[in-house]
Amino acid sequence: MANLEQARRWNGETGRRWIAQRERHHAVRRLLTPHLLRAAALGSGDRVLDVGCGCGEVTIEMARSVRPGGEVYGLDLSGPALDVARGLAADAGVPGIRFVRGDAQTPPLSPATFDVVVSSFGVMFFEDPDAAFAHLGSVLRPGGRLAFLCWQDERHNEVLGLAPRAVAAHAAVVGGDDLDLFADPWRIGDLLVRAGFGNVRVRGRREPARLGSDVADVLGYLRETSRFRDLLQRLDDQRTVDRAIATLARELAARQRADGVWVEAAVWLVTATVSGRPV
Template identity: 40%
Template sequence: MGLAAGYDAELRRHDKALRRAAGVRPHDHVLDIGCGAGQTTRWAARAARAGSALGVDVSAPAIGRARELAREEGVRNVTFEHADAQLHPFAPGRFDLAISRFGTMFFDDAVAAFANIARALRPAGRLVMTVWQARERNEWDAAIRRSLEAAEGPAAGAAGGPDAFSLADPPTVRETLRAAGFAGVEFTDVHEPVYYGPDVAAALDWVRGFACTDAVLRRLDPAGATRAGERLRRMLAAHLSDDGVRFDSRAWIVTATTTEPHSPE
């Protein structure tokens, strides 16, 4: 699986839940945070047929691919910017809706980042995002970690770098969003599997590309990396079904609204 196709395939069931919650209207102007290759931005643009959609991401290659796909698919009311939503100087009050598919968990300063997003929304503008619930509720994370730890001991699976579960705790997220200028924060449980590929080889290639997996494998000597890879392969084989390699997962759809105009600081 290529990066864009793989990520979109992995989260296709989560996409359906996000679309329902977003409820993009024909005249909406939509901001897609951490848009990757732009699948969510393009469907938002199609729904906002008399409006527009802007996708932003910190990955220049992802933005380049997003632009290519939009051209290929003939989506005209969509644009993409290589930008960090934490700091980008969006026009105040430009958007009706901000969406994100697992693109908001890695902010360095979550309050400042969400405040920047709030300023980009009009009064009563909406935020709708999917984030992972706690790691212990996500089978995929637990299975990967157990495989790596079994290969080299607990240190191999130790957490490090960006935290994909930083927005898992509802009270913390509610406090963060309120401090950033949002109100009416609500959480909806999303219990859907993630898809890692049609067979074990594709799934192994996909999982080895995860930042957490790659970091561990890079720390190991060649023999240790081989053992870890074999552990991962056996674990993925245990999750292979007739329709591919799947893992249980739990996510939140978090919704909130802005209540007052936000001017640049």
């Protein structure tokens, strides 16, 4: 295993929080997942690898699409998330699913065994993305395809950006022009080409995302996220903290609908092939 720090996080506190918020995260991504599934274009008999499958909701959905004869492997570092995934898969009663614990950077899988590698927000945590994507390419058969979703940056994506923006209204601690690798469509393209993929397409997709039931619910959730906690800790005094939180509460209230608080999610939908066949 190469990603020891990520393994520690996802088998520890981060994993516990992810599982505790499973239904919220599922609701946030409900209108985004169909973009991924359409791009993956799964068919009967396909063998699919779901990278960073987490609690397995997308894995289960994909297993329905590859029947009859297909198989979906859910690969994840997190033992607790995989336990939840196995339970959900048993409840769903869909055949053709296997969950495997392991590091996608050094996957415990044979070369050239999959038709499609898919990931719903599970590829952004590699300590060595070049090595990871080269390995993921190697488990695809010639002509196999890759499809994944990752978040756009905070400035264009309210799922990540609403809380930092509220802090930025009161203090100069948010800053920084450097985009994370997976927020930058050009760097994603370069990465995949270096890893041996072709036909790379990075397309923006925007959808409403339900963050929670009401302002108090969403505020409670966001205050537990590491990014927001980190920003609040950098503020000089309690008054500025209170102001940032009041600004965030107002922004959330403006997005309250009868059925919850909805923000605008922005993702990159990334597709590629290992040898020339367009997705």
